Amino acid sequence: MRKNTSGPRFKALLEAANISTTGFAKFWGTEAQNVHNWYTRGVPAYRMEEVSRLLSVNSEWLKTGEGTKEAPSLNQPASNGDSFDAHDPQGAYRFIHPNDIELAFFKETPLSNGSDKTHVIQDPDLSIRLLRAPLDQLEIRPADAICAHMIGNSMAERIEDGSIVAIDRGLTQVVDGEIYAIEHDGMLRIKYLHRMPGNGLRLRSHNSAEYPDEVFRPAQIEEQRIHILGWVFWWSTVSKRRPVVPFL
Known part of the structure; x- marks a missing residue:
């Protein structure tokens, strides 16, 4: 290393x-x-x-200090204009069609076999396609957009367990009350964030009855490696049950 x-x-x-x-x-x-x-x-x-x-x-x-100083840049579009590959510092994304974009998936995984410590990395076996129009409308650079799974019911009734969330890594500055993805000592978490006096941070769950607010001072943010991955701008939530149609 x-x-x-x-x-x-x-x-x-x-x-x-x-x-x-x-x-x-x-x-x-x-x-x-x-x-x-x-x-x-x-x-x-x-x-x-x-x-x-x-x-x-x-x-x-x-x-x-090795390699080129400049960040990797986008490759030129293919001759037919339909697709091209591009790379950013944390992975790759691909335009599949002018109206679609394929986003990389990130997940929480153990640092090593048998370890109880985790970190958030790209899953090379998963990706998801989204329409490009919403990203353009929200001024989100495709290279900054990634996806992950919502794990647990802390955001229940807003974002259900197992939902897919899309994250804009270009927006990491906290806007009070917005939903963000964070890496907390290697754990992937989805929370409402609020700034606190003295550069503190409040984490709030939608399911506040089961998950009370968490407040962190600046020193705790550094010690516990709380890192804002980005703003959650989209999520998929599927109903957990099919309605029963009564007999007429």
């Missing part, structure tokens, strides 16, 4: 963009000291992709 030497490059990128340590920390929702630590220790591995995407650089270059 290549050593993470991203600290100096991360600092240089902020300086080149005229972004202060305090300004970046405020945008990220963390303490300025944590950002200072990244200058020497490097950007944490679990934040590398999002920081790279935010700063428009190749995550491998940021981590190790």
Whole structure:
């Protein structure tokens, strides 16, 4: 495994963009000291992709200094104009038809066999097609859109257990009361998010009777590796039962 030497490059990128340590920390929702630590220790591995995407650089270059600095770009459309492949820092998506787009699936999976620790990664065996029009209407870049499964009944009556959710990784800044996908110490969670004074964060479930609010201070957000994956902009919910038609 290549050593993470991203600290100096991360600092240089902020300086080149005229972004202060305090300004970046405020945008990220963390303490300025944590950002200072990244200058020497490097950007944490679990934040590398999002920081790279935010700063428009190749995550491998940021981590190790190897490869091209520029983020991977879209390939040109095929000659018939119907489909093309494209790559972004966390995987690939494909346009199947001018009106459709195929989105990658992400899932929570153990770090290793027998481990009780998990992380969120792309599932190479799953994908879903959506109409492109809603993404265009919501100004969502196809490269930022991914899908995942809703697990559990914490959002019941709004998003049912087993539903598919679509996530915009381009919107990670918290807008109070909106639904977001987060990675919480390796666990994939879907919650309403609210900002709290002092850069804290409140997680709220739709099924609040069974799942009370959770409030995290900035230090806890860092310690528990709470990472906002993106805004949930679409979900599929299928009725759990077929209605019984009475005899006339």
